[in-house]
Amino acid sequence: MSSNSASHWTVPEPREAAPELKVYNTFTRSKVPFVPQRGRLVTWYNCGPTVYDASHMGHARNYVTQDVIRRILRDYLGYDVHFVMNVTDIDDKIIMRARQEHLLAQFRAQHPELTSALLKTVQEAWTAFFGQTLASLAPPAPPMEEAADPAEAARQRSGEGGWEQVARLAQNEAWRTEASQSMPKFSLWLKALQQSRDAQVAAAVALGAGDASAAQAAQLIDASIDVLSAHLDTTLAHTVSDPAVFRELAARWEAAFFDDMRRLHVEPPTMLTRVSEYVPEIVQFIEGILKNGYAYVDEASPESKNVWFATSAFDGSACPGGVHSYAKLAPWSKGNRELLEEGEGALAAKGKRSAADFALWKRAKPGEPSWPSPWGPGRPGWHIECSVMASEVLGSEIDVHSGGVDLMFPHHDNELAQSEAFHGCTQWIHYFLHTGHLHIEGLKMSKSLKNFISIDEALSRFTARQLRLSFLLQTWHAKMDFRESLMAEVRAAESSFNNFFAAVVALDREARARGAAFSDGQHHYGAEAQALAHQLEDAQCAFRAAMCDNFDTPRGLEILLQLVSKANVYERSSSRDMLNVTVLRNVAQYVASMLRMLGLGEGPVVEGSLTWGHATTEDSSAVNRDDIAAPFVRVLSSFRDRVRQLARSNAPAKELLQLADTLRDMDLVELGVALEDQEDGQALFKFVPAEQLRAARAERERAQAEKAERKAAAAAAAAAKRLEQLEKGRVAPNDMFQPPHCDQYSAWDELGLPTADKEGEAVAKKRRKNLEKERERQIKLHEAFLAAREAGEIS
Numbered sequence: 001m002s003s004n005s006a007s008h009w010t011v012p013e014p015r016e017a018a019p020e021l022k023v024y025n026t027f028t029r030s031k032v033p034f035v036p037q038r039g040r041l042v043t044w045y046n047c048g049p050t051v052y053d054a055s056h057m058g059h060a061r062n063y064v065t066q067d068v069i070r071r072i073l074r075d076y077l078g079y080d081v082h083f084v085m086n087v088t089d090i091d092d093k094i095i096m097r098a099r100q101e102h103l104l105a106q107f108r109a110q111h112p113e114l115t116s117a118l119l120k121t122v123q124e125a126w127t128a129f130f131g132q133t134l135a136s137l138a139p140p141a142p143p144m145e146e147a148a149d150p151a152e153a154a155r156q157r158s159g160e161g162g163w164e165q166v167a168r169l170a171q172n173e174a175w176r177t178e179a180s181q182s183m184p185k186f187s188l189w190l191k192a193l194q195q196s197r198d199a200q201v202a203a204a205v206a207l208g209a210g211d212a213s214a215a216q217a218a219q220l221i222d223a224s225i226d227v228l229s230a231h232l233d234t235t236l237a238h239t240v241s242d243p244a245v246f247r248e249l250a251a252r253w254e255a256a257f258f259d260d261m262r263r264l265h266v267e268p269p270t271m272l273t274r275v276s277e278y279v280p281e282i283v284q285f286i287e288g289i290l291k292n293g294y295a296y297v298d299e300a301s302p303e304s305k306n307v308w309f310a311t312s313a314f315d316g317s318a319c320p321g322g323v324h325s326y327a328k329l330a331p332w333s334k335g336n337r338e339l340l341e342e343g344e345g346a347l348a349a350k351g352k353r354s355a356a357d358f359a360l361w362k363r364a365k366p367g368e369p370s371w372p373s374p375w376g377p378g379r380p381g382w383h384i385e386c387s388v389m390a391s392e393v394l395g396s397e398i399d400v401h402s403g404g405v406d407l408m409f410p411h412h413d414n415e416l417a418q419s420e421a422f423h424g425c426t427q428w429i430h431y432f433l434h435t436g437h438l439h440i441e442g443l444k445m446s447k448s449l450k451n452f453i454s455i456d457e458a459l460s461r462f463t464a465r466q467l468r469l470s471f472l473l474q475t476w477h478a479k480m481d482f483r484e485s486l487m488a489e490v491r492a493a494e495s496s497f498n499n500f501f502a503a504v505v506a507l508d509r510e511a512r513a514r515g516a517a518f519s520d521g522q523h524h525y526g527a528e529a530q531a532l533a534h535q536l537e538d539a540q541c542a543f544r545a546a547m548c549d550n551f552d553t554p555r556g557l558e559i560l561l562q563l564v565s566k567a568n569v570y571e572r573s574s575s576r577d578m579l580n581v582t583v584l585r586n587v588a589q590y591v592a593s594m595l596r597m598l599g600l601g602e603g604p605v606v607e608g609s610l611t612w613g614h615a616t617t618e619d620s621s622a623v624n625r626d627d628i629a630a631p632f633v634r635v636l637s638s639f640r641d642r643v644r645q646l647a648r649s650n651a652p653a654k655e656l657l658q659l660a661d662t663l664r665d666m667d668l669v670e671l672g673v674a675l676e677d678q679e680d681g682q683a684l685f686k687f688v689p690a691e692q693l694r695a696a697r698a699e700r701e702r703a704q705a706e707k708a709e710r711k712a713a714a715a716a717a718a719a720a721k722r723l724e725q726l727e728k729g730r731v732a733p734n735d736m737f738q739p740p741h742c743d744q745y746s747a748w749d750e751l752g753l754p755t756a757d758k759e760g761e762a763v764a765k766k767r768r769k770n771l772e773k774e775r776e777r778q779i780k781l782h783e784a785f786l787a788a789r790e791a792g793e794i795s
């Protein structure tokens with residue numbers, strides 16, 4: 001502790017130390033302190049996309065997650081981040097896809113009509129495809145046939161006969177499930193074969209009927225794309241040599257990738273590098289590795305050779321920085337043949353000395369794009385590009401490298417080996433960040449499982465904000481399951497924030513309307529307001545601790561949601577004239593700015609904004625002020641017209657109130673404005689999506705209609721009951737004991753009271769008393785009846 005005797009000042013002792021940033025580093029498999037090379041400057045290289053197809057949810061999670069970490073470092077923790085990303089535009093998948101698309105387009109142009117030659121080519125392609133895919137699933141031929149003609153039996157099995165067997169077996173679901181397990185692409189292949197086969201039958205019928213139309217040809221080709229592509233590539237790949245064919249496909253998918261990223265609000269990298277633009281540097285880099293003794297050139301052919309990285313020479317060798325080590329990220333994968341082969345690509349070369357070695361330079365084969373090199377025409381292997389571009393742009397020591405967890409081995413381990421072999425160091429990268437896998441409803445995403453979701457599809461079902469929230473609710477390096485219940489959680493969180501912001505914006509607007517210097521003579525910082533202000537401070541400290549704890553966004557969101565619910569409790573429990581809007585405004589401003597910091601904001605950032613913005617459709621920022629104001633002004637103007645009309649005609653107040661209700665319930669609802677009447681007579685207005693207001697109004701109307709219906713039914717029942725009652729009084733009291741109303745007596749007095757029964761016997765005294773009472777009651781009923789008839793109530 002330092003002190004200054006002149007002013008008696010001492011450096012304060014903090015009650016709580018500021019949290020230090022720790023990140024989960026794949027090198028240590030633990031959270032470690034984050035220490036960049038130059039103060040607060042972070043150099044970061046991220047493996048970008050291989051551009052040959054549409055991006056999917058796995059990509060979305062990877063790039064959005066990195067975007068979040070980048071924003072936290074830069075916009076919250078105050079680092080300057082130099083974020084470099086590459087685009088892999090030279091790759092076996094790109095080469096094959098481009099070649100197949102090109103050859104298929106050429107094939108279409110060559111077959112404008114349905115001909116028997118076209119059908120024959122498709123049949124050949126189909127047979128070859130079946131032979132390479134599902135033929136192995138056909139049961140062996142019976143021993144008898146096999147013995148009689150082995151060649152014919154084999155031919156049968158790999159063609160027509162085999163297909164019939166497979167198609168029959170595939171009717172059985174248990175068999176299909178088993179086949180899918182042993183053959184991951186089973187269902188895709190089965191579908192491709194079945195489709196093409198049906199189209200071949202249809203084409204044969206059309207040819208027989210003399211229909212050779214272009215539509216028939218197109219139908220056959222469309223249904224046979226998979227089988228034809230494979231066939232054309234096998235037979236004609238060598239004829240494709242124009243580099244533009246490969247470049248065009250890569251450029252198209254690169255543009256699509258960045259369009260997806262823009263829609264997901266993923267910021268573009270600080271610098272973008274493309275492999276195709278770095279081939280000379282790659283050649284030099286490989287020469288450096290060769291010079292250091294960690295690579296060798298094979299003798300594939302005199303004019304073009306492959307260059308291989310020698311893992312065994314590298315692993316354990318001494319260098320100026322210490323001892324080299326191979327597969328530091330995933331040592332358990334070292335020698336995993338399947339992963340190694342996948343990493344080498346489908347167009348892998350041959351000629352390496354050890355199975356663990358990998359290609360630095362692949363010699364060009366016919367039908368592949370190539371660049372000049374000391375080893376003849378060829379192209380870079382997959383892993384070398386990242387070593388070279390990262391080193392070129394960021395140097396021989398880099399703070400952060402990132403990518404999806406699936407790139408850990410062999411790609412990232414090979415990258416590290418190459419770079420450390422070149423630079424003669426043992427820690428080229430200090431922090432390796434791997435984003436976790438994404439599963440869909442518990443299953444790995446794959447085209448054959450039909451749970452493959454492209455970013456385009458995801459954005460048609462959810463907003464970019466909802467997708468980002470779903471990723472933020474996960475630990476960034478853990479596996480996540482994209483499932484319906486997660487999206488329900490996302491929607492709940494989203495509406496908690498939306499409702500809170502709408503309420504504070506409305507209160508804030510009202511407070512502003514009273515003027516900046518308005519005072520009612522009270523400070524409004526009562527115990528509850530003070531408590532909320534302290535809860536804001538606690539949340540701010542906790543949120544910072546969460547961000548520093550390996551970017552713990554699930555915890556961060558939980559802290560913000562808890563703060564919002566505390567603010568809601570305060571807002572609802574305080575009377576309107578006691579409410580401290582400033583404290584609520586501070587909470588909203590903080591929550592909104594943290595959500596925006598995480599990339600969840602929509603629309604332009606306005607200083608002091610109390611919301612995270614409304615998720616709007618693209619390009620809505622281009623709408624001008626007049627267009628926004630016009631519908632509101634139109635409503636105001638027509639309201640004024642009607643008020644004037646009513647005033648001129650001395651209309652009753654009821655009609656004016658009716659007009660005010662129509663404004664609230666109809667006109668403003670359509671404009672997305674909710675008007676809430678308050679006790680003090682001043683309505684509070686909120687901006688709420690019109691469809692939400694319409695739904696609420698429909699619900700109110702439904703409830704009202706139901707109530708009215710119940711009331712009407714009750715009234716009808718009461719009326720029926722009264723009629724029934726009145727009906728009892730229709731008979732005059734003097735007639736009530738005489739026919740046709742009664743047949744039990746034979747003589748009556750002047751009042752119509754019976755004096756003798758049917759048999760002529762005199763009516764007993766006691767009985768006569770009862771009859772008199774009965775008559776008294778009828779007098780009353782009859783009077784009521786006559787009055788009702790007089791009033792027209794009954795006829």
Ligand SMILES: [Zn+2]
Pocket residue numbers: 046047048386411
């Ligand atoms: Zn890479």
